[in-house]
Amino acid sequence: MRRDNQSSLSEFLLLGLPIRPDQQDIYYALFLGMYLTTVLGNLLIILLIRLDSCLQTPMYFFLSHLAFNDISFSSVTAPKMLMNMQMQNQSISYAGCISQVYFFLFFAAIDSFLLTSMAYDRYVAICHPLHYTTIMNRSLCFLLVILSWVLSFASALLHTLLLARLSFCGGNTLPHFFCDLSALLKLSSSDTSTNEQVILAVGVVVINLPFICILISYGCIGSTILRVPSTMGISKALSTCGSHLSVVSLYYGAIIGLYFFPSSSNSNDKDIIVAVLYSLVTPMLNPFIYSLRNRDMRGALGNVLNRRTFSP
Numbered sequence: 001m002r003r004d005n006q007s008s009l010s011e012f013l014l015l016g017l018p019i020r021p022d023q024q025d026i027y028y029a030l031f032l033g034m035y036l037t038t039v040l041g042n043l044l045i046i047l048l049i050r051l052d053s054c055l056q057t058p059m060y061f062f063l064s065h066l067a068f069n070d071i072s073f074s075s076v077t078a079p080k081m082l083m084n085m086q087m088q089n090q091s092i093s094y095a096g097c098i099s100q101v102y103f104f105l106f107f108a109a110i111d112s113f114l115l116t117s118m119a120y121d122r123y124v125a126i127c128h129p130l131h132y133t134t135i136m137n138r139s140l141c142f143l144l145v146i147l148s149w150v151l152s153f154a155s156a157l158l159h160t161l162l163l164a165r166l167s168f169c170g171g172n173t174l175p176h177f178f179c180d181l182s183a184l185l186k187l188s189s190s191d192t193s194t195n196e197q198v199i200l201a202v203g204v205v206v207i208n209l210p211f212i213c214i215l216i217s218y219g220c221i222g223s224t225i226l227r228v229p230s231t232m233g234i235s236k237a238l239s240t241c242g243s244h245l246s247v248v249s250l251y252y253g254a255i256i257g258l259y260f261f262p263s264s265s266n267s268n269d270k271d272i273i274v275a276v277l278y279s280l281v282t283p284m285l286n287p288f289i290y291s292l293r294n295r296d297m298r299g300a301l302g303n304v305l306n307r308r309t310f311s312p
Helices: 003-008 021-051 058-086 094-127 129-135 138-164 181-187 193-227 232-259 267-292 295-310
Strands: 011-014 091-093
Touching (some): 011 094, 021 267, 058 094
Antiparallel strands (some): 011 091
């Protein structure tokens, strides 16, 4: 399947971000700080959830997986981008490029499914509080996470296999800071109609259906809140809803801005800016959103700090 590609192309050239050479060091420091914040912030979330017994609930179980996925998602593109910003060689091997496409699609899809699982968890907590522990049991939580990984693995593998059969004889220059699937399809000299049809079909499963499920979940939550008088239990559940809604807005807002509102000019620059938003900015903001808007997370952080301060 790769025989034609190997004879005609061995590497791609990444043009990187649309910034001037004299601004390179400033942006390098900025993106390095963002990446380190992403890694350390999400590792802190995972650590707090592991150490605090009060956070051993389905919502924080999903959140720990989301934090791990955010670290992995940013690590697919950020290290290579930062390395290219400091080196004259902007190339990436054919195998490295295909691998980057696979892992980028894989972790992006897991994000979508995990956000949907978290929305379902909030729906059960608020709309069916008496049956919450029965419905959201450990088996269901593990099943939802495993299903997220399996569906993401299948969708990313399908895109990657279809990409690997294409030929790239016309050129090897990608106007992007990573191997973006759409940019590679534009560069290919083969017929990409099958790839485009699969993108639309898989996009329904990976993006559209999860987003619709999230909207339905929050529609039911809103209806329940309007019918039932506010209680302390609902208020506590809503505190995590606010954080989740903020993350959902960032994730799907970037996707909607990219695919549903295309610009007539500078479209490539816009694609790169949006890619930076959902691959670097959103994973970095998630720890701040969940720690600043969530009393449980702030309490867990305070407990851990107090424990270390007063431990002999």
